[in-house]
Amino acid sequence: MYYDTPWHFWPVLTVAFIWHLVGVIDYTATQYELEFWLAMATERQLTFIDSMPDWVDGGWAIAVWSGLLGVILAAFRTNFAPLVLSISFIATLVVTIWLVTVSDPSLTEIAGWPGAAVMAGACVMALLLWLYARAMHQEGVID
Template sequence: MTDAIETGAERPKTPIWFWIVAVLALIWNGFGAMDYTLTQMGNEAYLAAFTEEQLAFYLGFPLWYEAVWAIAVWSAVLGSVALLIRTKYAAPLFLVSIATYVISAAYLYGLTSAYELMNGMGGVIFSVVIFLSLVAFWRVAAWGVKAGILR
């Protein structure tokens, strides 16, 4: 009812699949936030799963990469929250996440030894899955804006 008063038009009914995707987006991107946070805080239990070479690699990232990684992770989390509260800002937040994720992946796989350190093709496949999930969440957000669900 508040939406109708503020915008002068009723918001279309939000399909159940949209809510499912929004919750899945928050869970999926929440795992990314957990990985980022535990790594940045130096959580010993979490970092114990890394080899010495992997640990040195992760702890040796340049500051600019740390910033790009943070932006990629937290813009995806905020985009997920924006989906859940049905705001149009979800779409640009996911675009920011996609752009910064591409920068981080290009650096990791193009300019470092990440391929060898992060399980070869398995790490690449996981990176592609992350990229495709971000694109899918962005497409859902863009659809929501066009359909009038996200305002």
């Protein structure tokens, strides 16, 4: 049984869907090496992407695809949405930590502070979306 849907539910999910869709497009276009997409990157950035360990690439895939799936599950008010979005957050956090602190060269060296800021923003967005879905589940909006 659904409780009254708060006014913010659909706007939040719409923004979250667009956010994660852009992430999925970025990941997919990069994996398929679509020329129009990769033309935005420098040669050094492309080398950096190509040299990422497979587990980081896999984490990136998990982060974006589970994020999109989680938003869709939330829209259908499926009780697994918070769990799936927590997986997206954890994957985003792990990938961000590796990119910014462990990789050599680091993301900051490759893309500057805007690259690190985008990843930090992705972590914040993933965390907030997970907490939002969890709150909506606790309130009975997501059953």
